[in-house]
Amino acid sequence: MFKSNVAACLLVVGFALPPLWSQAGSVPELPSGPMQAKATTACTECHDARIIVQQRLSKAAWTKEVDKMVKWGALVDAQDRDALIDYLSANFGVDKPEYVPERSRSSAAKKPTR
Amino acid sequence: MFSRRDFLRNMSGAALVASAANPLLSWATDAQIAIPGKEDLIVRSYRFFDLETPVEHFRTWLTPVQYFFVRNHMHEPSTIDPAEWKLSIGGEVEKPYTLTLAELGRLEVHSVVNTLECAGNGRAFQNPKVPGVQWEKGAVSTGRFSGPRLRDLLQRAGVKSTGKHVMFRGLDEVPGKVPPFIRSIPIEKAMDSDTLVATHLNGVPLPKHNGFPARALTPGWIGAASCKWLTEIKVLEKEFEGNFMSPGYRMPNQPVKPGEPVKPEDTHPTTALNVKSLISSPSDGSTLRSLNVPIQGVAWAGEGDVTRVEVSIDGGNSWQPAELGKERAHYAWRLFSYPWKAAKSGDYTILSRATDSQGRTQPPAPAWNPSGYLNNAIDQVKIHVQV
Numbered sequence A: 001m002f003k004s005n006v007a008a009c010l011l012v013v014g015f016a017l018p019p020l021w022s023q024a025g026s027v028p029e030l031p032s033g034p035m036q037a038k039a040t041t042a043c044t045e046c047h048d049a050r051i052i053v054q055q056r057l058s059k060a061a062w063t064k065e066v067d068k069m070v071k072w073g074a075l076v077d078a079q080d081r082d083a084l085i086d087y088l089s090a091n092f093g094v095d096k097p098e099y100v101p102e103r104s105r106s107s108a109a110k111k112p113t114r
Numbered sequence B: 001m002f003s004r005r006d007f008l009r010n011m012s013g014a015a016l017v018a019s020a021a022n023p024l025l026s027w028a029t030d031a032q033i034a035i036p037g038k039e040d041l042i043v044r045s046y047r048f049f050d051l052e053t054p055v056e057h058f059r060t061w062l063t064p065v066q067y068f069f070v071r072n073h074m075h076e077p078s079t080i081d082p083a084e085w086k087l088s089i090g091g092e093v094e095k096p097y098t099l100t101l102a103e104l105g106r107l108e109v110h111s112v113v114n115t116l117e118c119a120g121n122g123r124a125f126q127n128p129k130v131p132g133v134q135w136e137k138g139a140v141s142t143g144r145f146s147g148p149r150l151r152d153l154l155q156r157a158g159v160k161s162t163g164k165h166v167m168f169r170g171l172d173e174v175p176g177k178v179p180p181f182i183r184s185i186p187i188e189k190a191m192d193s194d195t196l197v198a199t200h201l202n203g204v205p206l207p208k209h210n211g212f213p214a215r216a217l218t219p220g221w222i223g224a225a226s227c228k229w230l231t232e233i234k235v236l237e238k239e240f241e242g243n244f245m246s247p248g249y250r251m252p253n254q255p256v257k258p259g260e261p262v263k264p265e266d267t268h269p270t271t272a273l274n275v276k277s278l279i280s281s282p283s284d285g286s287t288l289r290s291l292n293v294p295i296q297g298v299a300w301a302g303e304g305d306v307t308r309v310e311v312s313i314d315g316g317n318s319w320q321p322a323e324l325g326k327e328r329a330h331y332a333w334r335l336f337s338y339p340w341k342a343a344k345s346g347d348y349t350i351l352s353r354a355t356d357s358q359g360r361t362q363p364p365a366p367a368w369n370p371s372g373y374l375n376n377a378i379d380q381v382k383i384h385v386q387v
Helices: A002-016 A034-043 A059-071 A078-091 B004-010 B013-020 B101-105 B149-157
Strands: A104-107 B032-034 B042-045 B048-050 B086-091 B097-100 B112-118 B138-147 B165-172 B182-186 B196-198 B214-219 B230-236 B250-252 B267-269 B276-281 B294-301 B306-312 B332-342 B346-354 B379-384
Touching: A002 B182, A104 B013, B013 B182, B048 B112, B086 B149, B097 B101, B097 B112, B097 B149, B101 B214, B138 B294, B276 B379, B294 B306, B294 B379, B306 B332
Parallel strands: A104 B032, B086 B230
Antiparallel strands: A104 B042, B042 B048, B086 B097, B112 B138, B138 B196, B165 B182, B165 B230, B196 B214, B250 B267, B276 B294, B294 B332, B306 B346, B346 B379
């Protein structure tokens, strides 16, 4: 009983606070949506999702970016192009709140401080 | 003074609302990522590394190596064996040759203190927004770069009269069909006595993230002119033709309205940095518990010399001269300081504005361009004084 309460508390805390020890590659993920899986495959083969989630662009600008990336090797089926542009425009349009990045720490042994 | 975390915590109401709507924000505020050798840098991108220096670390003339910003276009070389590394010098030369790292290390060493700034520094403040790494203020750092002069390497090869540009190729690992990061500089800049093949930063071998074992150092110019992990220097008859010379890293020939498209033929390569200043203290968004507010910062001007820095506390209606630091070098920023005393508690906006030996002064707003290059608008921080 005690153990399960502790576990429940940890779960609550875990959801309430941002993780201090995020591991590169596990975060961030692209947001849910019909194109999440295809966007993840097409984009994060070459770079992580941070470079996407920090952009705040119009649909016209996302169209140019997607077409450039396809030219540079991103694997996007022709039939998925428009949906991918819609997905990026909807999630990372000019009206979205500012993205807040992480910071680096140089030593893996350093303990977290709050 | 409140810390960054206090500041973020004070914002938590807004942040929590935002994070409920957008899960991407929920993990980010206090999260840290282990990057050996790089401390407290803002992680714009991890794979590949784009690491921005918080302006609070610009309180010394030389930026410590662990705080020195990182801009990678590609993945870093997965392995570099110093014993196997070679640098080739060829193209429009009489005697092409290669150097090992040991041979490079036996050449005469020259040191240049240089302020290195990414052309895209300040891109995040462009309106309308433009694509690219959303650098805010800190894609810039100052270091003492040391290594042989590029012209010594070129003169040993014997540059032909047909040689007009010098190309740098690094060992960046290129993903997909991305064009390789290759750029060139004009022969006049390459032959300048302060242009280096740098092997050391602040007296230690270059960290891998900053270009080990050797990088070009094109002083006073945008960071992209200082190619990292150098492996080939090639003298060309004309400017290198590749994505990172055109359409990349080009500025409009004429001012353009924000959001206006620019034709490629109406652009020129981005080369020297412009005049710029940043306030390193007090921190933007901080609350201070004293009326005494020491204002500090840095100011640089590419190939020019900073001649004046002014500070305004009243939104730019009046300007007071700041004192420039004693430490100086031709291509390096100057520290500046101004001992301001607030009359009373309240909200204040502090501005800084630099002027240089070429008569250039920072403008109130950035000169918008489609890639968001060379934003040198007057800097500002907002603070709250509460006594």
